[in-house]
Amino acid sequence: MNSPNRNMAIVRAVREQKRSPSKVAKHFGISRQRVYQILNAFDAGGAQAVAPKSRAPHTHPQAVPDKLRADIVTIRRQLTRHGLDAGPETIAFHLERDGKRSPSTSTIRRILAKEGLISPEPKKKPKSSFIRFEAAMPNECWQADITHIFLADGTRVDVLDFLDDHSRYLLSITAASAFTGPQVAAELTRLITTYGPPASTLTDNGLVFTARLAGRKGGRNAFEKVLYTYKIQQKNGRPGHPQTQGKIERFHQTLKKWITARPPAKTIGELQEQLDEFRDYYNIHRPHRALGRRSPHHSYTTGPKASPSDNPKQEWRTRNDIVWDNGKVTVRYAGKLFHLGIGRAFKRQKVLMVIADNHVITSLAETGEVITEHYIDTARDYQRPYWKQGDPPQGTK
CATH class of the missing domain: 1.10.10 (Arc Repressor Mutant, subunit A)
Structure with a gap:
């Protein structure tokens, strides 16, 4: 039988192999006196007496009580x-x-x-391997996204949230059955009024955030019009690459974990109350590891904030249409369809519209004659012409 006990090996070398204590001492690299001590201990107490003793300390001052x-x-x-x-x-x-x-x-x-x-989780990628991107100042970049939460009866509810990239401050979180482009733009405008305009925004390519993947059929959408108005730089993640919006995606994990631990809301209003409670906890009471255990509210409200510095280009586009029998044509602006008055005298005629943001000049497609000019007022659907056929008025609007 094999034995890891060196002392027993010494005993057997002397007692069973009949080797002299001097040769055994030399073979094992110990003194002859030590060999005799091991033999005497074995004679007195057997194998247990020469078993190796633990070298661990008897007390552990640093042990966790x-x-x-x-x-x-x-x-x-x-x-x-x-x-x-x-x-x-x-x-x-x-x-x-x-x-x-x-x-x-x-x-x-x-x-x-x-x-x-x-x-x-040995296969989990270590956090040290990630490359971190973080805005240097509050309001340097706002991330926005829409996720969903289910009510008690299984109804799906959309949740729109805006998060400051630098401080992780939750600027707003809102529940609704669904969000349209104008609703998202209205919430962005409200936040700008409350906190000031950010230098940039970062979103995915959802149609409520950008029209760039929609073939630009309607020009800039409502969200992009607000960005243009305040000279805010627009950033969009690469399609199919949610890691670009990593902070808000990770935020959604925290949100849903918190929501799941509570009884499901029965109505959108009840869900909104839960979201308001979560926002207060997340911003003020919850220590954030990425912020050195400070709260997002502390990080957002201390120090200077960034401001817009982008100089967006004016949007130019053209549209071909046919005047309806009622003398109107349509044009999409800021994600909404508006009706422009041209005049029944031009019904069923082909027209060309040259659009520069909210300024529209309409001409007959066949002759090139300019017949109307409009400045779109987003507060109303029907747009009266700024001037109709003939010499344009002096000056500008």
Whole structure:
């Protein structure tokens, strides 16, 4: 039988192989006196007496006390039950906030794993491998997106949110059965009025955010018109590449985890109350790991803010149409369809419209004669002509 006990090997070399203590001492690199001590100990107590002794210290000053271990497990379970982040870094924060000693995050992770509260993920990509992109100042970039949450009866509800890239401050979060382009633009305008215009926005390529993948049939949509008005730079992620909007995508995980831990809302109004409660917790009370455990509200409200510096180009496009019998044509502006009065005298005639933002000049396609000029007023559907056929008025509108 093989034995890892060196002392027993020494005993057997002398007693069973009949080798001299001097040769055995030389073979094992110890003194002859040590060989005799091992033999005497074996004679007195048998194999157990010469078994290797542990070199571990009798006391462990740095060991985590049982009470602290229990606190770590309790905090983990409480945070998880309420749908909150419950990682080792968050647990360490709560321990320090309560005036308790916090072990290293690796020690907390081992305690949680031993209790069966987390599972190792060896294939998970380490966070150190990610390349981080973060705006340097508040209002340097706002991320916006639309996700969905289900009510108690299974009804799907859209949730629109705006997040400041630098501070992670949740500027707004709104629930609705669905969002149109003008609704999203109206919310952006409200936020600009409240917080000031950002230097840029970052969104996906949804039609409520950009018309660039729609063949530009209607020019800029309502969201893009607001950006143009305030000289805000527009950024869009590459189609099929949500990692570009990584912060707001990760934010949605936090949101849905928090929502799932509560009874499902029965109505959109009830869901909005939950979202308002979450916004208050997320902005003010929740420590953010990426912000050095500061709150988004603290990071957003301290220090200077960025402002727009983009100089967007004027939008030029043309449209061919036929005047209806009622003397009108249509044109899409800021994502909405408007009716332009041309005059019944031109019914069923082909016209060419040259459009520069909200300024439209209409001419007969066959002769090139300019017959009307319009300035689109988004507050009304029907657009009266600024002037009709003949010499244009002096000056500008």
